[in-house]
Amino acid sequence: MYSENQKNEFALLRAEGVSFNSISKKLDVPIRTLFRWAKDMSGVISDLKIDAYESLMDSLKASVNKRIQSLIIALNNIDKNINRLGFGSIDTVTLMKMKMNIHNELLKYEEKLYFPDSVKKSQTVVPDVPVSDNINKSNLDERNQNESDKIA
Numbered sequence: 001m002y003s004e005n006q007k008n009e010f011a012l013l014r015a016e017g018v019s020f021n022s023i024s025k026k027l028d029v030p031i032r033t034l035f036r037w038a039k040d041m042s043g044v045i046s047d048l049k050i051d052a053y054e055s056l057m058d059s060l061k062a063s064v065n066k067r068i069q070s071l072i073i074a075l076n077n078i079d080k081n082i083n084r085l086g087f088g089s090i091d092t093v094t095l096m097k098m099k100m101n102i103h104n105e106l107l108k109y110e111e112k113l114y115f116p117d118s119v120k121k122s123q124t125v126v127p128d129v130p131v132s133d134n135i136n137k138s139n140l141d142e143r144n145q146n147e148s149d150k151i152a
Contacts, residue, residue, distance in 0.1 A: 002029060010034060011041050015048030068109050075102045 006027050013023045020038075024031045038045065078099050 002033070007037060007041070010037055011044050011048060014038060014041075014045050015052060064109060068106060071102050071106050075099065075106070078102070 006029060010023055010027060010029070013026070020031050020034050023029070023034055027034075078095060082095055
């Protein structure tokens, strides 16, 4: 007879995708017995797979949310520097490019994630800022509209 520990370990290993051959060797249980256990424990194995998947998705969401938070902080820092320094000491085109790059990076995540209350979608919109003669404001408005169309 086989122990409950062996059966439980079998279920965990199968949920992880370990082959019957490998499990047989590890637990010293014949493959035919493992097939029977797989049939008898199919619901448990499925539940374990679902739990593992949900856990993985939660950790991915947490890491993506952390990345979004850092992008928002970077965007806010650029805004602070724009407001503090004005456009005299930093090339406006460079600042606008940096801002658009971060904005575009945020847009990549926007469609894929649920944003917690602390991160509102409106924070990812590029605010109106003075533009230099090198940048046509209508081009920026067109870019922002194109980005909005991508989201919708």
